[in-house]
Amino acid sequence: MSRSGLIDAYLAQMASRLPAPIIAELADGLHDTYDAHRARGLGSEQAERAAVTEFGDLATVVAAFVAASTARRAARFLLVTGPVVGATWAAVLLARHGWDWPLGLATRIGLGTAVLTAVALLAAAAFQTRYRAAARSTAAACLLVLAVDAGMLGYIVTTGQLASWPVPVAATLSAVRVGFTLTRLPRVLLVA
Numbered sequence: 001m002s003r004s005g006l007i008d009a010y011l012a013q014m015a016s017r018l019p020a021p022i023i024a025e026l027a028d029g030l031h032d033t034y035d036a037h038r039a040r041g042l043g044s045e046q047a048e049r050a051a052v053t054e055f056g057d058l059a060t061v062v063a064a065f066v067a068a069s070t071a072r073r074a075a076r077f078l079l080v081t082g083p084v085v086g087a088t089w090a091a092v093l094l095a096r097h098g099w100d101w102p103l104g105l106a107t108r109i110g111l112g113t114a115v116l117t118a119v120a121l122l123a124a125a126a127f128q129t130r131y132r133a134a135a136r137s138t139a140a141a142c143l144l145v146l147a148v149d150a151g152m153l154g155y156i157v158t159t160g161q162l163a164s165w166p167v168p169v170a171a172t173l174s175a176v177r178v179g180f181t182l183t184r185l186p187r188v189l190l191v192a
Contacts, residue, residue, distance in 0.1 A: 006048040019191040071138035074184040075125035088170035118144035135192040
């Protein structure tokens with residue numbers, strides 16, 4: 001393995017920016033590359049330098065992992081699909097006279113605040129340049145999205161409006177979004 005510590009220093013700098021499983025993969029790859037350079041006859045320090053150079057600039061490598069992160073992809077998906085789901089629920093509120101629903105002012109304000117906060121967190125995560133910060137924002141937003149969708153679905157089911165047009169469309173889209181969010185949330189929480 002390495003003697004001068006260049007690979008270890010490179011990995012240590014990455015460890016402050018990326019989660020442990022990614023660092024473990026990178027370590028394996030760097031050490032394999034180092035071994036390959038040693039097998040070609042390079043000295044220990046030269047092989048380390050060649051391996052680190054081959055892997056690339058630290059900032060570029062970290063940026064690539066951040067861009068490909070599950071958290072950012074999930075945040076972008078929820079941001080893109082959010083207006084569609086929101087529009088269907090708006091159609092429900094208009095068609096089913098949502099302003100007459102027996103919901104308190106605090107519930108209405110809470111729902112609106114949750115939606116706006118989720119959108120802000122998703123936007124922050126979608127364009128975040130730090131891996132863990134993107135994961136934390138996405139995790140918080142996912143919990144809010146789940147709460148809003150579950151609240152809307154629960155209300156519709158308990159009030160017997162599930163079969164009334166356009167409720168089935170909005171309920172289906174929310175149920176799909178709940179499923180998507182539940183499958184992504186554990187992976188996002190692992191690195192948050």
